Amino acid sequence: MTYQTLISANALARELDGAQPGSLLVLDCSFELTDAQAGRRAYDAGHIPGARYVHLEDTLSAPKNGRNGRHPLPAPEAFVRALAALGAGDHTQVVAYDNAGGMYAARLWWMLRWIGHGTVAVLDGGLAAWNAAGLPLAGEAPPPPVAGTLSLRAPLAGTVSYGTLCANLDSGERLVLDARAPDRFRGENETMDPVGGHIPGARNRLFRDNLDASGNFKPAARLREEFLALVDGRQPAELVSQCGSGVTACHNLLALEIAGLPGAVLYPGSWSEWCAQPGARIATGAAT
Template sequence: MALSLIKADELVQLQGVDNLILIDARFHYPAYVEEHLEGAFHVDLNKDLSQIDEDPANGGRHPLPSPQAFGELIGQLGITPETHVVVYDDKQASMSAARFWWMLKALGHEKIQVLDGGWQAAKKQGFPLESTLPTGQQAASYPASHWQLPISSINEVKTATMLKEKIIIDVRENERYRGVMEPIDKIAGHIPGAVNLPFSENLDDNGLFLPQEILREKYLQTFKGQTSENIIVHCGSGVTACHSLLAICTAGLDIPNLYVGSWSEWSRNNLPIATLL
């Protein structure tokens, strides 16, 4: 299962297939309770996909839980290493389907796909909906010892700002990157030397991911011949950065480093800040 995206019409064809588990990663749980794709289980960004610290200076607003804690959650959802998992949200995968995809993939899971176009596309395609909360077959805790995809710490990002071979990609909106506005974190601006490539540019006008060849050309131009080890991707709190990592994976390229703490951590640690005003 090499493809990280699945189209809504392809998902419809998988209805009733054994060993398929759907994950609803929409941010608002009441919307899930009201209506969700038939059989889908819900995961919560704050409770399930993060281990939030009281002070965002320590890891940002959405630090990762331990791999073991996430493995326990995955087991409670009935997911085993053989399960085919499809995850969706209602924000073109940016909140929080891509984050779930990255986390499960970082446990070494192979059969994990994000629904291209998300909730809206499946609903439009006629996938059955329900308000009943599903009951699943709980499995053993998913085997997890460490994150198997590359992660950069704040100290590694500090060092990267001083090395010309390193590329730091900020996927936030351009106005946030430039320091014109900052709706969430306390200080506006960006990490010195970072280039801006908003995650929204991974999508076409219909909110679907761009074709593989276009994504590949776009990211190869940004990478400038550097390997994934020299590339760090971040956002505000390590969530929408996963959207761009998904796009890079979809392009057939190696997945770069994720700076989970992102701007929410960097901007709270008295570190250099750049603006383009």
């Protein structure tokens, strides 16, 4: 069976039981924005058996130059090589999880789709759901991986650039959905970037609103209802997802996919790139 959005903890445990070499790759994406090594420490303390660790800033991002945001995308070819080195092949089912409600795992999910690999899912509820199901953890890293043969294929996910969004400010052809917390969207309590505010015309959809009280994604019908109410009749292909640095924006893209509303694209540089551009237009306060 293939999984392309979510997989439950119990389903993952069944898939791990007797999985053939190269058929399943579980990746721990745990991270903290304020402590870049916290995710590795959490992985070392206990992870899903057989899982390998991927670091947001080493594997899922490229170097920063001061103008390309806090977590710029790597070159697709470099990302393909990195995932192949971890054991991914063209037919590997990849499962991503973290300890933050899918905040970082969704970035890996989106990036694999970006390089054309569709058999990737996020563990619904993350490590907390695995623990709640009473499933075992491992403390030792698995043996070194056997490299897989992963190809760069036609993308299943798209992006837009800063220039495209600048032009959109006047045309209004696309609607930007901002995944940051409401106070940061309004330009208040900004601690991650040097300038507060949001892209003019954007609407706010905090990524954590995609989750229920247990930390699992809300049902597809509920997500669909909430997103349709927010976008006022816009088609998914007209939507652009952004956040602070292109990470939690992927959580909204995953939620849209679960809701049966595929086709939205990512602004990878997001607010951290936008606010670093000379003359960028900035709005503050609540969305109008």
